[in-house]
Amino acid sequence: MYLRDKKICFIGAGSMAEAILAGMFNQKIITPRNVSITNRANRFRLNELFTKFGVVADADYREQSIQEADILILAMKPKDVGSALSELKHLTNPRQLIVSVVAGITTDFITNILGHSAPVIRTMPNTSATIGLSATAISSGITATDEHILIAKEIFESIGSVVIVEENQLDAVTGVSGSGPAYIYLLVEAMQKGAVQAGLPAGMSRELILQTIIGAAEMLKETGEDPAVLREKVTSPGGTTQAGLEVLRSLGFEQALVACILRATERSKELGAILSESKT
Known part of the structure; x- marks a missing residue:
């Protein structure tokens, strides 16, 4: 289990973040104390996820959660990713693994905004993730290693099946699954x-x-x-x-x-x- 003792922080608290959380907890590959979730302003939504999963979902600990995370899962809306990463990049570091579920955003784009060499994994799940039956494709950025791919694979196998593709194939994956x-x-x-x-x-x-x-x-x-x-x-x-x-x-x-x-x-x-x- 690659996720054992890893601290994970979700940036974005929508339905896909919730589906991934549910999958990982159902598969017992994470514990609540190692997971945090944050968004920009919706404290009611954070409280919902705290009540459901017992994860750290306190807006007051947002910066600390991001800084201490081993894995950052980007789950915000595509239109918000640029401004959100620009706002938070000073809290990130090259030792963190960045996993994106943001449609249409390349690994190079994320790397360029962060301004350092943190490994980035880009993914394309589908809405069947909500019942644990997603078909997810994952691809790696330039600094990601085989171990980083295996970590991402473990995360997304908790919500369905996973295939590994080249990043230039993800548009076709979007069109198909x-x-x-x-x-x-x-x-x-x-x-x-x-x-x-x-x-x-x-x-x-x-x-x-x-x-x-x-x-x-x-x-x-x-x-x-x-x-x-x-x-x-x-x-x-x-x-x-x-x-x-x-x-x-x-x-x-x-x-x-x-x-x-x-x-x-x-x-x-x-x-x-x-x-x-x-x-x-």
């Missing part, structure tokens, strides 16, 4: 509409659709087979599945999903450039 839950939710919405129009009650439709998606995902995971192979196994010539798939193809279903992922990836790059330029 970062935004991916929304694509699945839209799919479910459409399937529910179709099911109701076909004559099924809404509640029953939802139950059937969710279990179908869960089962299909588990089949992909457990069998390791290519999705095309599994699809062919379900599709009998001239049967119902083939009829449905022919409609999806005629309406450009596959092309739309590919275009969706590519556009989301491009938008991630655009937003990253905007955020970086606005804080230089």
